[in-house]
Amino acid sequence: MRTASPARAARAARVGRDGLTRRRLALAARYGTLLLMLAVMLGPILWQFLTSIRGRTENVYDGVLPTHPTLDNYVRVAESFPLLQYVGNTLVVAGLAITSNMLFAAMGGYALSRAAWKGREVVLTVLVATLMFPFESVMISMFLTVRGMGLVDTLIGVWLPGAVSVLNIMIMRAAFLAMPKEVEEAAVLDGAGEWTRFTRVFVPSARGALAVVCITSFMGAWDDFLWPLLVLTDSDHYTLQLGLKTLAGATTVNDQRLIAAGAMAALLPMMLLFFALQRFFFKGVGEGAVKL
Numbered sequence: 001m002r003t004a005s006p007a008r009a010a011r012a013a014r015v016g017r018d019g020l021t022r023r024r025l026a027l028a029a030r031y032g033t034l035l036l037m038l039a040v041m042l043g044p045i046l047w048q049f050l051t052s053i054r055g056r057t058e059n060v061y062d063g064v065l066p067t068h069p070t071l072d073n074y075v076r077v078a079e080s081f082p083l084l085q086y087v088g089n090t091l092v093v094a095g096l097a098i099t100s101n102m103l104f105a106a107m108g109g110y111a112l113s114r115a116a117w118k119g120r121e122v123v124l125t126v127l128v129a130t131l132m133f134p135f136e137s138v139m140i141s142m143f144l145t146v147r148g149m150g151l152v153d154t155l156i157g158v159w160l161p162g163a164v165s166v167l168n169i170m171i172m173r174a175a176f177l178a179m180p181k182e183v184e185e186a187a188v189l190d191g192a193g194e195w196t197r198f199t200r201v202f203v204p205s206a207r208g209a210l211a212v213v214c215i216t217s218f219m220g221a222w223d224d225f226l227w228p229l230l231v232l233t234d235s236d237h238y239t240l241q242l243g244l245k246t247l248a249g250a251t252t253v254n255d256q257r258l259i260a261a262g263a264m265a266a267l268l269p270m271m272l273l274f275f276a277l278q279r280f281f282f283k284g285v286g287e288g289a290v291k292l
Contacts, residue, residue, distance in 0.1 A: 045267070052260040060256050073261040077247070080258060083265065085236070086243035089155060090222055093239060096159040097221040098214050104164035105213050106206070109172025110198050114184065127166050135226070143230055157231045158239065162220055168213045175209035176202050211277045218273055222266070240266050
């Protein structure tokens with residue numbers, strides 16, 4: 001058997017080392033990019049949290065880590081304005097938004113994907129076309145409608161325009177379209193009606209997409225500022241975002257620590273919901289990828 005010459009063996013070893021070096025550099029560049037993205041996304045949140053736990057005597061911009069960390073700022077926020085009342089109002093709106101979006105988005109997604117009826121494609125085209133219009137272009141007409149219904153300065157009036165999102169309908173439609181037709185045919189052979197197939201077959205199989213709808217609906221209701229600002233006038237009905245605006249704009253409050261503590265209090269429920277549903281969320285992102 002012919003053996004490789006020393007020169008050829010050295011060249012092969014050098015090529016192998018060069019390939020290993022390139023792979024290591026590519027891996028380092030990949031992780032470096034991911035760390036940079038992580039710092040960009042989490043840096044402001046971390047800075048805000050560190051600001052919220054700084055003591056009263058500390059300079060906000062003096063170093064990164066607080067020298068005397070304290071949770072007193074959160075107590076002061078709760079004493080400065082009715083935090084719990086605003087959180088309760090926002091939870092009512094968010095709870096209604098989650099319930100209505102999960103129900104109507106699932107029903108609409110099923111009707112646009114599995115149910116056979118005339119005009120389905122026309123309705124789908126109209127719904128997709130509405131995604132091109134920004135909220136600001138229709139909010140005046142929406143306000144006039146809500147006012148005509150007598151729902152101004154009510155939490156129902158805040159919730160109603162977001163009762164169902166077209167994007168959530170598209171997510172559920174894509175999730176239902178991804179299910180094999182054989183599953184539906186087997187249910188039909190077993191004597192399952194339309195409603196039974198919807199509730200017993202399709203909805204349980206699209207739990208990931210429903211988790212996506214749940215999280216997006218909660219975030220939309222929890223973070224909304226413009227529409228509550230337009231609808232609500234009584235401070236007793238304010239949502240949390242409006243309450244934080246009054247905190248930041250109050251003449252008696254000029255402490256960045258309190259504003260940061262209030263912002264962190266608003267961020268915490270969204271983080272808890274995401275961590276609780278993240279297993280279903282990442283599954284639903286794939287099964288609910290929008291395909292028109």
